[in-house]
Amino acid sequence: MISPLGWIIIWIGVAFDILGAIGLVRFPDVYNRLQASTKCVTLGTFGIMVGIFLLKGFTPMGIKALICGAFLLLTSPVAAHALMKGSLHFGTKMWKGTVVDKYGEDKLGGEQIEKEEK
C-alpha cells in the first residue's frame, strides 16, 4: 500500500520540477523566473525526497532522504534571496509590465523598470 503512494508522490514532484523549468523559459525577467524556479523546484525535489522515504521506510537511505528534504526547505529560500538581492544591486531592470517598485524608490533612487520601446 505504501509503495504506490511513494511512487505517486515522486511523480508529482517530477511534474512540479518540469513546471518550474517551463516557467524558467516562459517568464520575462530575472525576478519572475526566480519565483517559478524557487517554488516549483523546492516542492518538487522535496516531494521526490518524501517519496524515497516512503519507499525505503526507516532505513539509513530513507532517513537521509528526509533530512535532505528538511535542509532543502531551509536553504533554498536563502539562495533565492541572495540571487534576488544580487540582481537588484547589480541593476538588472525589471520587466516593462511591472506595476510598482518600492525597493528601487527607497534604496536605489528611482524605479528600476524597463522602459517601453517606441
Place this chain on the structure above:
Amino acid sequence: MRYIIYFIIGFCFWLLLTLSVNLDHLIAGVIVVLLGTIIFGGYFTDKPVKFLQLHRLFWFIIYIPFFIWYMFKANIDVAYRVLHPQRPIKPGIVKIRTTLKTNIAKVFLANSITLTPGTMTCEIDDDYLYIHWIWVQSSEIEEASKIIARDFEKFLRRIFE
C-alpha cells in the same frame, strides 16, 4: 548553556544520519560535533531555554502541515501562471511591515513568504520587508502586510517569541 544544547542537537542529527551505535561512529561524531560547536556555537540563539518549552514545539508541529499546504497552493498557482496561454502576471516589489521582533522569527517569516503563493522576499530592513509579488493586489504597506504576512505571524509569534 547554549553550547551544551547546540552539542546535543548536533549529536542527534549525527545519530540520525549514521543510524548506527557503532563505537567508531560515535567517537567520530563526538569529534565532528565538538568542532562544529566550538566554531558556530557563538551564533546560536540567545535564549536556549526556549527549546525546552513544550508549547513552542507543539505550535511548530502544527505549523509544518499548514506550511506544506500553503506551499502546495503556491505551486498550483505558479503552474497555472506558467501554463496559461496569456501568462497572467502583474509583478512588482511592495513593502510590508512585520510585528515580529526577534531575528530568528524574521528569518522564518522571510523563508515562509518565499515559498508561498506568488511572493518572494528581497530584503529585510528592521521592521520592513521588501517583497517581490507576481500578482500585485495592493501596494499599500498595511493592506499588503495583511494579505501576505498575517497568517504566518500568528504562528511564528507563538513559536519564537
